[in-house]
Amino acid sequence: MSYPVAVSPASRFRELSKNINSLTNLLGVDVLAPKLEFNYRTWTTIFAIVNYTGFTVFSILNNGGDWGVGLKASLMGGGLFHGLGKFLTCLLKHQDMRRLILYTRSIYEEYENRGESYHRTLNxxxxxxxxxxxxIRNGYVFAFCLMGILPLAMLMYDGTRVTAMQYLIPGLPLENNFCYTVTYLIQLVTMVVQGVGFYAGDLFVFLGLTQILTFADMLQLKIDELNQALEQKADNRAQVRVGARIYGEEKRQYLLLEVIKWHQLFTDYCRMVNALYYELIATQVLSMALAMMLSFCINLASFHMPSAIFFVVSAYSMSIYCILGTILEFGYDQVYESICNVTWYELSGDQRKLFGLMLRESQYPHTIRILGVMSLSVRTALQIIKLIYSVSMMMMNRT
Structure with a gap:
């Protein structure tokens, strides 16, 4: 979906947020509604979560003394925690999510009329x-379609009966054709709910996180305006006698205060997004890391196609967050470098004091962190992968 530059950025943002909300509304959570109300879709989603949890616990306990069976049944526990974290965030922090979206929309509505540069940056x-x-959409569609097609492909290839999700339903043995079909359909519905929930939850999180980059770009525009005024001051100084007043001080003071106010807005927004989504982000990364470790252990013992596919799904789901975290780190660096590039020596004494406070604050940005300890970045993802490999090797050596 692409738009010409003439289209209002505020209208695009409003339409985009509504489209994302329509996905969560399919699961019974209308984030943009003034008051959250439970409906049949909400209870259907809750039933799917409870259904999956109950059958998974049953399959883990009913493993016939084979730890490998229990390990395979617990494989998608990471996906359960991941989806549950997103669902509970939408339920418990509904008002905060709505407030954040409306606040961002108001910024778009205000700044799209402040000139072509702001209009182009927002677009x-x-x-x-x-x-x-x-x-994100293409990755999830490919992964979940592959998970759904795998049982049918293996059944037609050599008659092997496997399930996409590694749990069994009591009273429905896979050897029976009817029971196998019912099991497959129930798991297929669960996967659809899971896939839509993963995608919709990611979009709301990314909608909030990517605005950090938007605000960083807008800060650059404000600093460019300030630098132009300061360069004009330097040019005018060469044309007047020594000690004479250089006109335009009120404009320069206004532009400096605009930069300081916007940097404070940027800092408050980063703090607000982190407070809203840090539990969900931590759940996403750590639960997918757990799923990767279980998948890796299973395939070290013997190759298992469903767990291998879920390993790819888990790695993909974790990596998109860590890659975005690295991109956000570039945004923080951009803010700091932009502030450092201000022509501060053209500021007056009082203005330099204000600028110094902003410069000091920009050195310690409110970055997105996992559990308040690890930064959300590709570097952290690599550390997690190393830890998974070490733990997996240790578990295999002990067995």
């Missing part, structure tokens, strides 16, 4: 978000 950031959404 380009929406284009960037649409590109990220396209990558």
């Amino acid at each position: 380009s950031n929406i284009d960037r978000l649409l590109g990220i959404m396209r990558i």
Whole structure:
């Protein structure tokens, strides 16, 4: 979906947030509604979660003394925690999520009329978000379609009866054709709910996180305006006698205060997004890391196609967050470098004091962190992968 530059960025953002909300509304959570109300879709989602949890626990306990069977049954426990974290975040923090979206929308509505540069920057950031959404959607569609097709493909290839999700339903043995069909359909519905929930939850989180980059770009525009005024001051100084007043001080003071106010807005927004989503992000990364470790252990013992596919799904789900975290780190660096590039020596003494406070604060940005300890970045993902490999090797050596 692409738009010409003439289209209002605020209208695009409003439409985009409504489209994302329509996905969560399919699961019974209307984030943009003033008051959250439970309906049949909400209870259907809750039933799918309870259904999956109950059958998984039963399959883990009813393993016939084979730890490998229990390990395979617990394989998608990471996906359960992941989806449950997103669902509970939408339920418990509904008002905060709605408030954040409406606040961002108001920023778009205000700044789209402040000139071509702001209009173009807002549109380009929406284009960037649409590109990220396209990558996430294609990845999830491919992964979950592969998971859904695998049992049918193996059944037609050599008659092997496997399930996409590694749990069994009591009273429905897979040897019976009817029972196998019912099991497959129940798991297929669960996967659809899971896939839509994963995708919709990711979009709301990314909608909030990517605005950090938008605000960083807008801060750059404000600093460019300030630098132009300061360079004009330097040019005018060469044309007047020594000690004479250089006109335009009120404008320069206004532009400096605009930069300081916007940096404070940027800092408050980063703090607000982190407070809203840090539990969900931590759950996402750590639960997918757990699923990767279980999948890796299972395939070290013997190759198991469903767990191998879920390993790819888990790695993909974790990596998109860590890659975005690294991109956000570049955004924080951009803010700091932009502030450092201000022509501060053209500021007056009082203005330099204000600028120094902003510069000091920009050195310690409110970055997105996992459990308040690890930064959300590709570097952290690599550390987690190393830990998974070490733990997996240790478990295999002990067995």
